[in-house]
Amino acid sequence: MNAGILGIAKYVPETVVTNVDLEKRMDTSDEWIRTRTGIEQRRIAEKSIDTSDMAYFAAKQAIENANLTAEDIDMILVATVTPDQPFPSVACMLQDKLGAKKVAAMDISAACAGFMYGMVTAKQFIETGTYKHVLVVGVEKLSKITDWNDRNTAVLFGDGAGAAVLGPVSGDRGILSFELGSDGSGGKHLYQTEEDVIFMNGREVFKFAVRQMGESSVNVIEKAGLKKEDVDFLVPHQANIRIMESARERLNLPIEKMSKTVHKYGNTSAASIPISIVEELEEGKINDDDVIVMVGFGGGLTWGAIALRWGR
Numbered sequence: 001m002n003a004g005i006l007g008i009a010k011y012v013p014e015t016v017v018t019n020v021d022l023e024k025r026m027d028t029s030d031e032w033i034r035t036r037t038g039i040e041q042r043r044i045a046e047k048s049i050d051t052s053d054m055a056y057f058a059a060k061q062a063i064e065n066a067n068l069t070a071e072d073i074d075m076i077l078v079a080t081v082t083p084d085q086p087f088p089s090v091a092c093m094l095q096d097k098l099g100a101k102k103v104a105a106m107d108i109s110a111a112c113a114g115f116m117y118g119m120v121t122a123k124q125f126i127e128t129g130t131y132k133h134v135l136v137v138g139v140e141k142l143s144k145i146t147d148w149n150d151r152n153t154a155v156l157f158g159d160g161a162g163a164a165v166l167g168p169v170s171g172d173r174g175i176l177s178f179e180l181g182s183d184g185s186g187g188k189h190l191y192q193t194e195e196d197v198i199f200m201n202g203r204e205v206f207k208f209a210v211r212q213m214g215e216s217s218v219n220v221i222e223k224a225g226l227k228k229e230d231v232d233f234l235v236p237h238q239a240n241i242r243i244m245e246s247a248r249e250r251l252n253l254p255i256e257k258m259s260k261t262v263h264k265y266g267n268t269s270a271a272s273i274p275i276s277i278v279e280e281l282e283e284g285k286i287n288d289d290d291v292i293v294m295v296g297f298g299g300g301l302t303w304g305a306i307a308l309r310w311g312r
């Protein structure tokens with residue numbers, strides 16, 4: 001029995017900040033941002049909406065989409081590096097907001113690979129029969145740790161949330177294989193400073209990301225006993241279109257088989273993969289029995305990839 005996705009949903013804040021808006025705030029240009037990153041706009045949460053609120057909006061809808069209620073959830077995992085506060089965890093706040101049972105709840109800190117870490121953790125509890133329904137949320141309010149005077153980073157990030165309920169699925173659907181990894185020696189390239197803003201050595205992160213996205217994607221395909229041509233859809237972490245393209249080329253996939261939402265939302269870290277899946281489902285691009293490969297990388301450094309056959 002495999003664990004798979006029973007229901008999934010997203011939440012993005014209403015406020016749209018375009019590249020042209022940023023031109024007015026810092027020394028940058030729409031042209032630079034588009035050509036170097038593929039980003040055209042991002043969503044920024046209002047002050048009154050914190051990480052746990054976005055997590056709640058997405059989670060509530062995901063539970064509904066799974067045809068379940070909060071009572072049915074046996075564990076809550078929240079992947080985030082921008083919690084409301086260091087503790088209590090966003091997962092505990094979410095347990096309360098949802099009115100869920102007093103179940104195991106914890107945050108996962110794996111930056112942009114966080115949703116992959118969350119899904120793989122959920123899989124262990126489900127496939128051992130320990131828990132039936134695990135809620136996994138990827139959520140970030142990166143705007144609160146963005147240095148709005150640093151054009152190197154400020155143009156890249158956005159806020160949002162994606163949530164999925166994982167549980168047992170039928171036949172050969174669900175998670176087929178995964179890979180998780182870390183390299184703490186690269187932590188110096190991407191971190192939150194003492195001033196509580198993001199520092200990034202863009203070139204180093206870029207080189208690491210290009211290598212890791214391609215390698216991890218190939219590894220999960222092989223581990224699942226599949227070939228590149230069996231992959232129907234690639235959902236890469238939406239950090240930069242050039243990094244995403246390199247992963248797509250490594251898998252020899254045509255452009256229409258890769259999810260692209262980075263132009264609309266920027267890099268939403270742990271939320272980017274679930275947000276992208278929701279958008280592709282809405283557009284009918286992911287269908288039952290499709291093999292999808294999800295792959296992410298982030299600060300830590302961390303990475304994670306999953307091959308999954310879609311459907312309940």
Ligand code: ACO
Nearest residue numbers: 028032036111112151152155202203205206239240298299
């Ligand atoms: N507007 C205009 N110019 C800019 C901007 C900007 N917003 N930002 C940087 N520049 C300038 C730089 O100062 C540099 O100028 P210089 O040559 O005079 O020094 C020039 O543009 C080129 O800089 P590069 O670093 O060569 O630009 P590059 O093509 O590498 O693109 C980028 C930079 C987009 C940051 C790229 O390196 C990248 O995407 N890196 C990976 C980022 C990433 O994926 N982060 C994921 C984080 S995951 C997580 O855990 C949150």
